[in-house]
Amino acid sequence: MLIDLHIHGPHSRGTSKQLSITNLEKYARIKGIDLLGTGDFTHPVWLAHLREHLEERGGLLYTKTGFPFMLSTEISSIYSQDGKTRKIHQVLLAPNFDIVEQIREALLKHGRLDYDGRPIFGLPAPEIVELAMEASKDCFVFPAHIWTPWFSLFGSNSGFDSMKDCYQDMLKHVHAIETGMSSDPAMNWRLSQLDDKAILSFSDAHSHWPWRIGREATSINTKPSYTSIIQAFKYKNIEYTVETNPSYGKYHFDGHRNCGISFSPREALAHNNTCPVCKRPLTIGVMHRVEVLADREEEYQPKNATPFKTLIPLSEIISAVTGKGIATAFVWKEYNELVQGSSELQVMLKMNELELRKRSRPAIAEAILKNREGKIQIEPGFDGVYGKPIIETKIIKKGQKTLSDF
Numbered sequence: 001m002l003i004d005l006h007i008h009g010p011h012s013r014g015t016s017k018q019l020s021i022t023n024l025e026k027y028a029r030i031k032g033i034d035l036l037g038t039g040d041f042t043h044p045v046w047l048a049h050l051r052e053h054l055e056e057r058g059g060l061l062y063t064k065t066g067f068p069f070m071l072s073t074e075i076s077s078i079y080s081q082d083g084k085t086r087k088i089h090q091v092l093l094a095p096n097f098d099i100v101e102q103i104r105e106a107l108l109k110h111g112r113l114d115y116d117g118r119p120i121f122g123l124p125a126p127e128i129v130e131l132a133m134e135a136s137k138d139c140f141v142f143p144a145h146i147w148t149p150w151f152s153l154f155g156s157n158s159g160f161d162s163m164k165d166c167y168q169d170m171l172k173h174v175h176a177i178e179t180g181m182s183s184d185p186a187m188n189w190r191l192s193q194l195d196d197k198a199i200l201s202f203s204d205a206h207s208h209w210p211w212r213i214g215r216e217a218t219s220i221n222t223k224p225s226y227t228s229i230i231q232a233f234k235y236k237n238i239e240y241t242v243e244t245n246p247s248y249g250k251y252h253f254d255g256h257r258n259c260g261i262s263f264s265p266r267e268a269l270a271h272n273n274t275c276p277v278c279k280r281p282l283t284i285g286v287m288h289r290v291e292v293l294a295d296r297e298e299e300y301q302p303k304n305a306t307p308f309k310t311l312i313p314l315s316e317i318i319s320a321v322t323g324k325g326i327a328t329a330f331v332w333k334e335y336n337e338l339v340q341g342s343s344e345l346q347v348m349l350k351m352n353e354l355e356l357r358k359r360s361r362p363a364i365a366e367a368i369l370k371n372r373e374g375k376i377q378i379e380p381g382f383d384g385v386y387g388k389p390i391i392e393t394k395i396i397k398k399g400q401k402t403l404s405d406f
């Protein structure tokens with residue numbers, strides 16, 4: 001069962017206003033995701049939408065057509081510890097609406113919940129864990145996209161060097177971490193402090209489009225129930241994760257977006273981590289930060305490591321091959337012809353070459369096969385700029401480019 005538990009609703013900053021349970025179900029099915037997080041359960045309007053469209057059953061919520069969701073939300077903690085400002089995002093999972101109400105009541109004592117689907121609190125990360133555990137021992141909390149520079153557990157700007165420093169006596173309740181797009185499990189294996197944590201991957205999607213939801217996902221081999229899924233996380237029973245190439249993430253390399261500077265960690269060090277254009281400190285990306293905190297060599301692979309698959313979303317591949325914008329009718333048409341009667345992740349991971357060639361143009365079929373082997377080069381992302389697949393554009397036609405921001 002492929003699941004994606006970190007997504008957002010339409011009331012979070014910078015998200016698509018067309019996000020709804022109906023659209024999420026529709027595109028999750030097209031993508032090949034079997035269960036989604038609801039996102040943003042703390043937000044009153046989104047929560048009302050969830051209650052209206054979903055029915056509670058065995059710790060999960062179901063649409064009328066039987067698609068399962070799990071109650072999830074993300075909370076941003078901004079606080080000071082050891083003389084430094086800390087900004088950490090965490091994902092909370094809850095087993096039912098009653099527990100969600102308890103969490104909301106506890107949070108409302110510390111601030112508002114109605115201005116953003118991902119609210120900010122002055123509560124330290126471990127106090128969020130404590131608050132969730134007090135609401136119910138069945139809640140599950142894990143740090144989100146742990147390497148991004150600005151809002152994460154290990155972030156170069158406002159994070160910690162160790163999980164213990166961050167969580168202190170609450171660490172015993174934290175059983176998993178989320179890799180984020182700019183890192184993959186292999187990068188995380190290099191930190192022995194993560195050995196006993198499940199390495200999870202989710203999309204952090206801000207829209208329902210299939211190049212966003214499920215772009216990272218986690219596969220577990222259990223029946224769809226809240227308890228089985230949480231147990232799988234606790235005991236690291238993960239089948240595999242789907243990852244984007246870490247270079248595709250927005251913070252893989254170091255750099256300055258506005259100055260057009262993108263450096264590998266080595267190049268950044270050669271410049272004293274300073275921007276040669278504006279002379280200010282560079283935004284230190286994920287690759288660099290892993291290098292600083294790793295206590296193992298690059299090739300290290302732990303025993304019983306969870307395997308992972310590296311993929312760039314199909315719409316990105318078609319867009320790169322055809323030279324057309326990702327959200328154009330042209331790319332959608334190619335996409336639908338490939339995915340029809342199947343799902344994107346089936347096409348990307350399993351569809352045989354003959355079938356791929358039958359359904360699409362040779363250049364697209366070849367790119368899909370290359371993608372499956374992890375052989376597509378990416379121009380690395382940096383300082384908030386997504387990485388770009390480097391694929392020779394083979395099919396060029398005149399037309400508009402309407403790159404969606406979401």
Ligand SMILES: [Zn+2]
Pocket residue numbers: 074089144145151204
């Ligand atoms: Zn976040």
Ligand SMILES: [Zn+2]
Pocket residue numbers: 256258259261275276277278279280
């Ligand atoms: Zn600069």
